[in-house]
Amino acid sequence: MPAATTAFLQGLLLLGSYFPKWGNAVPLRRADDCPGYKASNVVRGENSITADLTLAGAACNLYSPDLTDLKFLAEWQTDSRLHVMIFDKDEQVYQIPDFVVPRPGGSVSSDSSLLDVSVGEEPFWFTVTRKSNDEVLFSTKGSNIVFETQYLRLRTSLPDNPSIYGLGEHTDSLRLPTSNYVRTMWGRDAGAVPLKTNLYGTHPVYFEQRADSGLSHGVLMLNSNGMDVKINNDNGQYLEYNTIGGVADLYFMAGPLPFDVAREYSEITKKAAMMPYWGLGFHQCRFGYESIGEVAAVVANYSAAGIPLETMWTDIDYMDKYKVFTLGERFPLNEVRNLVNNLHSSNQHYIVMVDPAVAAQDYPSYNRGVEAGAFVKNSAGDPWKGQVWPGTTAFPDWFAPNTQGYWDNEFATFFDKDTGVDIDALWIDMNEPSSFCDFPCDQNKASSAASSNIPEITNRQSGGDKKGIPDRDLLFPKYEIKNEAGGLSNKTAQTDLVHSGGWTEYDTHNLYGTMMSEASHNSMLKRRPDKRPMVITRSTFVGAGSYVGHWLGDNVSAWDQYLTSIRHLLQFVSFFQVPMAGADVCGFLNDVTEDLCARWTVLGAFYPFYRNHNVAGARSQEAYRWDSVTAAAKKAIDLRYRLLDYMYTAMHRQTVDGTPMLAPLWMHYPKDANTYAIETQFFYGPSLMVNPVTQEGSSSVSFYVPGGVWYDLFTRRAVQGAGATITYSNVPTTDIPVLVHGGSIVPLRTESANTTRALRDKPFELLVAPESDGTASGSLYLDDGESLEQSGTSEIKFTLSGSTLTAEGTFGFPTVLQIKSVTILGSGDAQSFELNKSFDGSWSVDVGSLKKL
Ligand SMILES: *[C@@H]1O[C@H](CO)[C@@H](O)[C@H](O)[C@H]1NC(C)=O
Numbered sequence: 001m002p003a004a005t006t007a008f009l010q011g012l013l014l015l016g017s018y019f020p021k022w023g024n025a026v027p028l029r030r031a032d033d034c035p036g037y038k039a040s041n042v043v044r045g046e047n048s049i050t051a052d053l054t055l056a057g058a059a060c061n062l063y064s065p066d067l068t069d070l071k072f073l074a075e076w077q078t079d080s081r082l083h084v085m086i087f088d089k090d091e092q093v094y095q096i097p098d099f100v101v102p103r104p105g106g107s108v109s110s111d112s113s114l115l116d117v118s119v120g121e122e123p124f125w126f127t128v129t130r131k132s133n134d135e136v137l138f139s140t141k142g143s144n145i146v147f148e149t150q151y152l153r154l155r156t157s158l159p160d161n162p163s164i165y166g167l168g169e170h171t172d173s174l175r176l177p178t179s180n181y182v183r184t185m186w187g188r189d190a191g192a193v194p195l196k197t198n199l200y201g202t203h204p205v206y207f208e209q210r211a212d213s214g215l216s217h218g219v220l221m222l223n224s225n226g227m228d229v230k231i232n233n234d235n236g237q238y239l240e241y242n243t244i245g246g247v248a249d250l251y252f253m254a255g256p257l258p259f260d261v262a263r264e265y266s267e268i269t270k271k272a273a274m275m276p277y278w279g280l281g282f283h284q285c286r287f288g289y290e291s292i293g294e295v296a297a298v299v300a301n302y303s304a305a306g307i308p309l310e311t312m313w314t315d316i317d318y319m320d321k322y323k324v325f326t327l328g329e330r331f332p333l334n335e336v337r338n339l340v341n342n343l344h345s346s347n348q349h350y351i352v353m354v355d356p357a358v359a360a361q362d363y364p365s366y367n368r369g370v371e372a373g374a375f376v377k378n379s380a381g382d383p384w385k386g387q388v389w390p391g392t393t394a395f396p397d398w399f400a401p402n403t404q405g406y407w408d409n410e411f412a413t414f415f416d417k418d419t420g421v422d423i424d425a426l427w428i429d430m431n432e433p434s435s436f437c438d439f440p441c442d443q444n445k446a447s448s449a450a451s452s453n454i455p456e457i458t459n460r461q462s463g464g465d466k467k468g469i470p471d472r473d474l475l476f477p478k479y480e481i482k483n484e485a486g487g488l489s490n491k492t493a494q495t496d497l498v499h500s501g502g503w504t505e506y507d508t509h510n511l512y513g514t515m516m517s518e519a520s521h522n523s524m525l526k527r528r529p530d531k532r533p534m535v536i537t538r539s540t541f542v543g544a545g546s547y548v549g550h551w552l553g554d555n556v557s558a559w560d561q562y563l564t565s566i567r568h569l570l571q572f573v574s575f576f577q578v579p580m581a582g583a584d585v586c587g588f589l590n591d592v593t594e595d596l597c598a599r600w601t602v603l604g605a606f607y608p609f610y611r612n613h614n615v616a617g618a619r620s621q622e623a624y625r626w627d628s629v630t631a632a633a634k635k636a637i638d639l640r641y642r643l644l645d646y647m648y649t650a651m652h653r654q655t656v657d658g659t660p661m662l663a664p665l666w667m668h669y670p671k672d673a674n675t676y677a678i679e680t681q682f683f684y685g686p687s688l689m690v691n692p693v694t695q696e697g698s699s700s701v702s703f704y705v706p707g708g709v710w711y712d713l714f715t716r717r718a719v720q721g722a723g724a725t726i727t728y729s730n731v732p733t734t735d736i737p738v739l740v741h742g743g744s745i746v747p748l749r750t751e752s753a754n755t756t757r758a759l760r761d762k763p764f765e766l767l768v769a770p771e772s773d774g775t776a777s778g779s780l781y782l783d784d785g786e787s788l789e790q791s792g793t794s795e796i797k798f799t800l801s802g803s804t805l806t807a808e809g810t811f812g813f814p815t816v817l818q819i820k821s822v823t824i825l826g827s828g829d830a831q832s833f834e835l836n837k838s839f840d841g842s843w844s845v846d847v848g849s850l851k852k853l
Pocket residue numbers: 294297298301622
């Protein structure tokens with residue numbers, strides 16, 4: 001929600017005079033002149049290579065003292081995953097705790113692996129190659145590794161003009177720039193999601209597509225420290241990690257196809273959390289609904305307009321002066337409970353926001369947090385204070401042993417089903433963590449006066465525990481990452497804070513949102529142990545998708561952001577394993593225009609997470625506010641709901657094996673270099689290609705159609721793909737061109753409904769879009785839509801071969817529904833046939849014998 005809206009507005013006012021003061025401190029020497037390391041005791045075993053590394057010359061001390069003794073480890077973990085680590089011999093340097101990001105492990109013989117590693121001894125380097133074609137995927141040869149207490153540089157050379165994706169969270173081009181590009185990783189409350197800056201989340205993983213071989217691989221640098229990843233070609237093409245701490249903890253995923261890389265990455269992140277069926281419905285939210293009456297009026301107005309509203313949301317407005325776990329006077333408990341009961345009785349849902357920051361005032365939730373020792377403490381042992389919506393606040397310390405219990409209790413009490421606000425799902429925000437203060441935050445005058453002059457030194461750690469080397473400058477490291485907020489501690493928790501257990505904020509800042517996500521997911525689960533929790537967060541790290549979904553932050557009601565939302569979305573769904581993602585439909589900041597809101601409402605129907613959300617003070621933008629947007633919403637939701645089980649199936653698949661439910665074109669066409677930079681079209685599920693209008697004020701769109709047979713989803717006519725651009729004209733604001741890929745079978749509900757509950761009673765039909773050889777296949781997953789443990793599920797595969805249509809699989813989900821009909825697309829008119837098949841077992845029919853409809 002409301003990111004620093006105020007900061008955004010101030011930003012606009014100050015635009016002329018504001019230049020963030022960042023830039024790398026100029027060191028006395030260049031990293032290229034550093035001595036690097038010399039390898040010794042290189043042992044190549046069946047499953048691993050180990051070596052000792054010692055500094056190969058006089059210390060460089062570029063930004064901090066060089067470490068003299070390191071270790072190298074390469075281990076083949078699976079046939080397609082190689083783990084490479086360079087770490088300090090004493091294992092004092094911070095490593096991400098395993099309880100935050102559990103490591104996948106595994107060990108196989110190098111013989112069975114798709115990848116090989118070679119090591120040079122003096123100077124030390126390593127190279128990862130693909131065995132099948134000797135392609136070099138990653139090589140540090142030619143650039144010495146620099147490993148200091150507060151600076152780590154590791155560079156790989158790359159082929160010219162590489163196709164690299166990921167390294168988020170950002171709003172830059174989907175295929176990343178290859179020169180003069182810096183991607184900074186430092187979670188930040190980034191109102192208006194500007195280009196070329198660090199945003200809320202941190203995902204240091206990239207996918208690389210090689211044009212020559214058509215093969216793909218992925219590389220994760222599992223490091224949570226502040227970092228700049230530089231991609232440049234000033235002296236040959238390279239990608240370079242510059243971190244201000246941590247170790248080089250690299251995972252190489254061999255692919256060889258893009259979807260393989262995604263699935264392999266999901267073995268590291270853990271599989272994404274499955275969302276409830278209703279979570280895929282249409283959501284409405286806004287910052288600035290001033291009373292529960294206004295919220296209820298929105299619900300009523302949606303109903304009156306005949307636009308299916310699945311879930312109503314409330315932003316921080318419901319709180320008493322923005323204090324979490326309180327209700328303000330315009331949101332009295334009985335009226336809130338009435339609204340929620342009414343929503344529930346019409347099979348609709350309710351969600352509110354919770355921020356991590358707890359007002360540092362004498363009120364029960366704060367007092368209980370202090371008592372539990374649940375807040376991040378300053379060096380004097382008192383809760384450290386920042387500035388968030390309610391004013392002075394404390395921040396939960398997710399490392400502290402009692403914080404989960406504290407959070408569980410606040411949730412159990414405030415969100416009690418019978419006496420509290422009975423929410424169905426949860427929204428968490430401001431968890432970078434965001435604070436409105438620049439360093440030093442004057443809420444902490446007393447305690448930070450000293451530390452702003454003398455760097456605070458952390459000595460509470462012992463050696464060998466991977467909690468961080470002592471005696472570092474945790475506030476002003478000499479290597480300055482390009483944090484858009486300026487210094488590391490600006491607009492967030494001070495980086496010299498030490499969490500319970502001894503981990504520093506300096507090392508773990510980027511984990512805060514994900515640790516809150518896990519804790520909040522757990523608290524929701526405790527309230528309702530048998531149902532899938534749905535939690536939508538702002539800040540994320542590697543693995544967050546196994547707990548939460550992500551809305552794409554505080555965007556702007558602007559045409560460019562409608563387009564940006566596609567590539568921003570694909571990062572999360574296709575690369576980072578956070579499938580439940582979507583941008584604020586119609587845009588958050590500023591006033592939206594009617595046309596943009598209509599187009600965005602239609603595009604948003606193809607986001608996994610589909611929510612209209614608006615800032616306080618901007619023009620109202622609920623879908624019913626304009627006739628054209630009402631029409632667009634009705635038509636788009638109708639289509640989305642008819643396709644809901646197709647998407648639910650795709651989401652389920654992603655949660656089982658990591659296959660992304662949305663994908664950029666290149667992932668489907670890795671051998672077609674024309675697709676590498678396409679970022680305004682995407683695959684929705686395995687079979688549908690969505691191609692929105694991209695120009696403001698235009699009703700036509702030209703888009704790329706890869707070679708092969710396609711069909712228009714609406715006209716049901718064949719479209720021959722020629723690896724060229726085609727143009728659709730006269731696309732009204734209620735419409736969006738969608739092509740069905742030849743070779744697909746898409747299950748649909750025969751009609752939509754005004755809630756997903758009612759939708760679940762509608763029968764199915766099949767849309768068959770044959771390949772040129774006449775074959776097609778598709779799948780359908782059915783379950784009860786919300787139980788954590790399902791008592792019976794169905795996973796059905798449909799195939800068409802010749803004139804035989806078959807359904808096979810498992811049929812464990814009990815239902816009286818039928819598949820009423822099948823429609824077969826072809827070069828002429830589509831033909832529909834009566835089917836009337838139940839979901840109680842396999843079947844096979846000769847389409848020629850079916851009754852035509
Ligand atoms: C709901 O609709 C009524 C009637 O059109 C209108 O007066 C009112 O402002 C609307 N309220 C909201 C919150 O949309």
